[in-house]
Amino acid sequence: MTHLLSHLASVALAASPPAEGAARAAAPVLGRVVEGPWTAVLIPGLPLLAAVLVALCAAGRVRSKLPAWITVGCLAGAFAAAVQTYLAVVHQPGLAQGVRVLEWIHLSWGEKPGQSFAADFGLYLDSLTMLWMLFVTGLATLIALYASEYMAHDLGAGYNRFYFAFALFVFSMSCLVMGDNLILLYLGWEGVGLCSYLLIGYFYKKPSAVAAAKKAFIMNRIGDLGLALGIMLTFVQFGSVRYAEIFEAAAPYLTLAGEGRIGEIPLLIQLIPVLFTVGAFGKSAQLPLYVWLPDAMEGPTPVSALIHAATMVTAGVYLVARFLPLYQCSTWALPIVAWTGAGTALLAATIGMAQFDIKRIMAYSTVSQLGYMFAGLGVLTSAGAAYHVFTHAFFKATLFLGCGAVMHGFAGQLDLRKLSGVAFMKGWGIVGLAMLVGCLNLAGFPFTAGFFSKDMILAEAFASPTYQALGWVLLFTAGLTAYYTFRVFFRVFIGPKFYEPGDELHAHDDHGHGHGGAHGHGDGHGHAPAKAKATADAAHDFHPHAPGWAINVVMVLLTVGSILAAYPYLISWVPGLIDASSARVIEVAHGGEHAHGTFFGYDPHAVMYYVSAIVGAVGIIFAFVLHFVGRTGAATAKADALLPVFGPLARWAQNKWYVDEFYNFLVRVPLLVISHVLHLADKLLVDGLVDLAGFMPQAAGRGLRRQQTGALNGYAFGMVLGVGVIAAIGAVLLW
Amino acid sequence: MEHLISPVLLYGACAIGALGVLVALPRERLTPAVFGAILLAGAFGALVLGLGFAAPDQVPNFHFYIFSLIALLASLRVISHPRPIYSALYFILTILAACGLYLILSAEFLAFALIIVYAGAILITYLFVIMLATEGPTADQVEALNEYDRVAREPVLAAGAGFIVLAALTTLLVGGSTGLKADPRLMPGDTRLAVMPQKVNDSLRAAGLIKGDEGVIHIEKERRWGITPRRDGNGTLYVADKNGLGASTRLIPQAQWPADLRLSNTEGVAFSLIDGHPGAIEIAGVILLMAMLGAVVLARKKVELDEAAKAQAQRHARLDEPDVAGVTR
Amino acid sequence: MLLALILIPLLTAAVVPLAPKRSVGQVALLGTLVALALAAYLTLGRDWSGPDAGRDLAVSAPWMPELGLVFKLGTDGLSMSLVALTALLGPICVACSFTAVTQRVRTYYGWLLVLQAAMTGVFLARDMILFYVFFEFTLVPMFVLISLYGSTNRKAAAVKFFLYTFTGSVIALAGIVYAAWFNANRVDAADPVAKALVAASPDLVLGRWTFDLASLQAAASRFMSAETQWWVFLALLCGFAVKVPLVPVHTWLPLAHTEAPTAGSVVLAGVLLKLGTYGLLKIAIGLCPAGAMAWAPTIGLLCLLGIVGAGLICWVQTDVKKLVAYSSVAHLGFCVLGLFAFNDAGVQGSVLYMINHGLSTGALFLCIGMIYERYHTRSMREIGGLAARMPIWATFMVFFTMASVGLPGLNGFVSEFLCLLGAFQAGDVWRSHPLTVGGTGGNLGPYVAAIAGTGMIIAAMYLLYMLGHVVFGPLREPHHDEHHSASGGAHDAEPRLPADLTAREIGVLAPLAVLCLVLGVYPKPLMRMVDPGVKEVIAAVEGARTQRPATRPVAEGDAGAAPALATQEAAR
């Protein structure tokens, strides 16, 4: 392992940055689609098949691990299909390939362009798509395997439900990424949202899980509205929702942008990417819509790893990358993306520093890293962003699954104040090592994949004259990230051995069947009373169960993956893929000299390795000093002594800067008040008017009723008066 | 439009009449029906004068005024007399006076029918019912008038309303009838004679206009007997012998017709009734039948006294039979 | 054939009172299934995409010739799709009532069948008065169903439902009669325009008393001035908007829905509300396209009020059924919004919306009815977390909720997206942007679509709020004993239902679920089916947009001006 690392390091330092050095591949031909391989259909098809089969299992009340094996098998098949398709796609670099599957929505009201609306189930295969699909299907397979053990406590309906949503998620994600039109993308977009909803709310008896699921769905919907409006505007502007046709229609504008005449592009076209951005921010948890992601950790950990760390949340990055041609036609879209990304990265990092729940820390780190990716897109290193997506997918999955293993083993305990030295416990070595690798990646430790991908973004930020400040923000965030990552590692995984079991037990107490045999310990049913004795001596009747083979295998594979993820950088694999797709950054003619930003006079691409390595090391050292040195128990560390220095800031950060409360106060409460007012107005005013209209004849009748004396003469009198009036009118008319 | 009568006079008369009625109506205290009658007579006089002046060149028809005065005064008494029996009797008088008017209007058949049916039959029924339903005078109280007979209900309002209706009605009637022209199309004339050959024959024979076996024929419709009268008085009679139409046929122009060769009123009513409204007669018959059945059904019905009346009846019973009460006690 | 669609339920309704009490439901089910089979045969057995498809099915017989009334039935793909929806919901409504209704079953099924016949008649009628008769006749069975078989406040709900909708439709009748009067007295059959119209389609009756739909539409749209059309449209709107219902004339709906028995709610949401949108689409817009255009901004505003306002009101409901009822108001806001976009995407989306809403909301009402049957409450305070008790039911509930939310891949999405897209396209703002190719022009536009789009978020808010309370969360159940003792022996007679759904209930929900999925993934056949009808409506509006009504075509030379205007429009 160390040998490999040093090898990689030497190669990396020797090689010049690939984005600059390697001759760029030929520009992709946008707007042309050739027939693609049919195997591509298997990529979404097999997960769908898995979903259907699992649904049948659920209908048949299967109570074994059959759904897991079905899903793992199908997903592995999908991964194989993805590899096969990838090979076919790279065979014709720069050319998108299309596969038509099924007609979906077709409308036509004329012959001219823009007078027909067509959205099909069709696939658009280019290198960007395939990059995403490779890690989506690959990771999904591994995590499905991991979950087969992790979810085993819930065999039966819950297990089936989990795998149904899981397979459906992969299908939706495939639609999102592979769809050849915006509507299919939207289908995937909302489909992953649905699966996310179902999986976050997996423990549906917990109100917090239900609330988190709802929050995720609604927050995503807000973003989706932006995306939907963007799609409509795209259609109105370009007359199509198919990528190929959009790119074709947008080509003149891209040319304009390339010539630096971005001001001549119609405003409405510049608006499209801004609307897309709203959607991307919702799905990828960026400011101001990020608040759902930390709460989404209510779901089972494999879900957090796959959906809320590795794949789904990168859909926003994919969207921006896919429509980079349009983004480059917009004056505001990329700066918005860049600054929001940087802001999110910093904010989430500060919150992550102050949390105690390790899964939540990972969630905030995800938000923060997503911010990095957006910043990368914003500063126009789509290759960097995509690469960061790629590396992040591996190491964050590793981290989450590690956390999941801990949670699984310690009955839902996630508080870093109640765990210590886990890596040294029996059977936890692999997890500890995997966590170390993951943390090093996340912290940007030199020669790790995370280090390289983060550097690409940082360097490009500093390289751009307008984004210097942004670069500093990101650099600072990198330091914070290193600190809070290792804060977790030093406190939970090394140090004195200590643990307190959690009180959740995965809702074991609700399902009486307890753990499966794979855990290798006997008293599967005895965890429920642990809540009453949540003290140190709880260890007497609680034995943490070390992860079983499936979890360990997956941890190992993922760890290897995170390490190897550094390798593609060295051969310019990811940049090559990106350059051959629509996410290629165009050269902008600046009229004169290409203004290059510098880092204190140095070329940022050259020095950023050292700078970020130093920043990362500083963060790790801080964590080491504050959280490891001299720590004897789990509950406290030296860092606590520093808290007064920050005054209320620490408390605010711990309370997530009160953003949730702020939203609640600013949006939810007013809306609730308005709703109640509307309801009352509807009931009293609108319906009241109706009732009044109904009441008036009644009242009139009641009043007139008194005129009915019931006496014969009275009626006669009335008649006479009536006759008299009529006759009098007649007389007046006559005379 | 030409005013037959000055509106001021008309309304004045109406108002005085209304006042008269008001005064004449029965009330709690003294009933000055006499004053009311005087006032009404005054009103009537005013009307007569007004109407009389309206047609000054005509000698007023004395009978008309007599009958109408009787009719109106009698109707006043009908509504103002506190005793139902007298009201009914006054109603008979009204009918008789109305029959007089009918006679003036040469509706003699109806005049007598009215007397027979109304005065004879209907009013007698009324009298029966009045007798049945009115408590006779008891020993201590000679004037056993019911409160509801003695006191009128809302006389002022009623008189006011009546005045309005009367004013409006007279305005309309007078105004409407002044310009009215008799519609010649409505007159049946002598057309009906065409279907009464025997009458024509008899009349002609009595006048000596036909002799022997001659008879009238009607050429156009090819009937054996008939005439072709015309509304304009230029009708023609064809008189032919038994051999029918031929050389011996001769014509008798309308000018030579005997005076009695015309439809009498009764005949006219009969034609109108039987020929013109056969369905209505049937319906009227059914109505009468139903009324008879209804009356029978109603009369046979055993009536339950309602609660209050029952209690009162029991009280009466107890007072009437103190012995029974005493025994039980 | 078309007559049979109406007669089969009617005859079954006649037979139902004679059936023995135990088999009343089966008899009714059989009748509705036969009707469904016929409707399916007619719907699936032929190609509806041509402009004259279904013309050979038309039925015409003199009815009251003195008044120009003809008993005329006809259909096209658009009408047929709604007829099919009605026929589909028929057996479902019958089957869902087997255990829910145990008292006075003969009356119940009889009226349910009559209701189906009347609704089918509305969609098939091609004579305005016949349409009106069927339209009004739906009220009577519904009134009976609500007032006899509803819950606590049923009498008031039934009266309000009846009077409210009746008042509206009487005003609509005035509009219809005026249109007929206009045709008889203000249209000259000798006029060259009229002659041309008659030459084009010889069935038209112009210049004489008639209530034939096509004739009146031809006469009114071509000869009536825009101002008059505005008024006539207003009259028709009064009738149809109440039925739809648009805000602010919607208040009968939550009450009626809440109080109606389950089958009543299903029919109400599934088909009865569609009578309003269908009337707007097929009658009102065709009759007065210029009036419709003039009203479009106002109606758009009302739709937005419905989408946002009613959506927010849903969010604070505690009664599940009321929540879904208010959601109907919001959903139909989308539907009408799409309709008044007057472009292909919008109208097509609107028609799909009619059917999709019928399926998904109808199914939601069925789900809620099943809960009500078990717990005798609809309050979210009393029930919750039922997923633990009834997993199959919860699955269906989540599925249909998602269809209702408009999740892509399910039916709701296609229609909702198309409605929004239509509204988005239908803005005159696009005319000022020369390079825009997809805008159609109209009276709505992107801002309207954007505000309506918030309805998507709000829909997610209230429907997930419902799911979170009823399906998910900790289990809450009311005490059974209380309810049984409170309501006396009435419930004891009912068959006890198992905790989760029975096979019958699954059989009721499953077809709807399958259709929701199929229409979400493969809406093409349906879209092709309704396309000619949609095109017809759009053509009417386009006609009004490009030419002024030819009231005095010869005298003022408008006939010459119209094509010039048209080419000018086309040039844009």
Add this chain to the structure above:
Amino acid sequence: MIGGTLVTLLAQGPIPADMGGVTLAHYLVVSAVMFVLGLVGFMVRRNLIIMFLCTELMFQAAGIALIAFSRFHMNHTGQTFVIFVLTVAAAEAAMALALVVLLFRRKETLDGAAWRELKG
């Protein structure tokens, strides 16, 4: 006897416009006055029998008007109608009086005000 004389005197009276010095209006005014008297009587009197008598009075008034018109137009339909009026009056009298008797038996009074079941 008097009737007979009158017949000879008046029956063959002059043709329409000249009805013995009185015009159609005279008869109509008499008819109207009589009608109104009946009307007022109906409103004012409380005895059920008298009230019905008042309706008969109104019938009479109508009869006079009908006969006057009949004479005016030399048309017998008016008289025919009077016959029908007579019929209806007879039927009405039969029914009404039967009802009156019934009502009287029930409450021992003829006061019309005693029956107010229709009071609102």
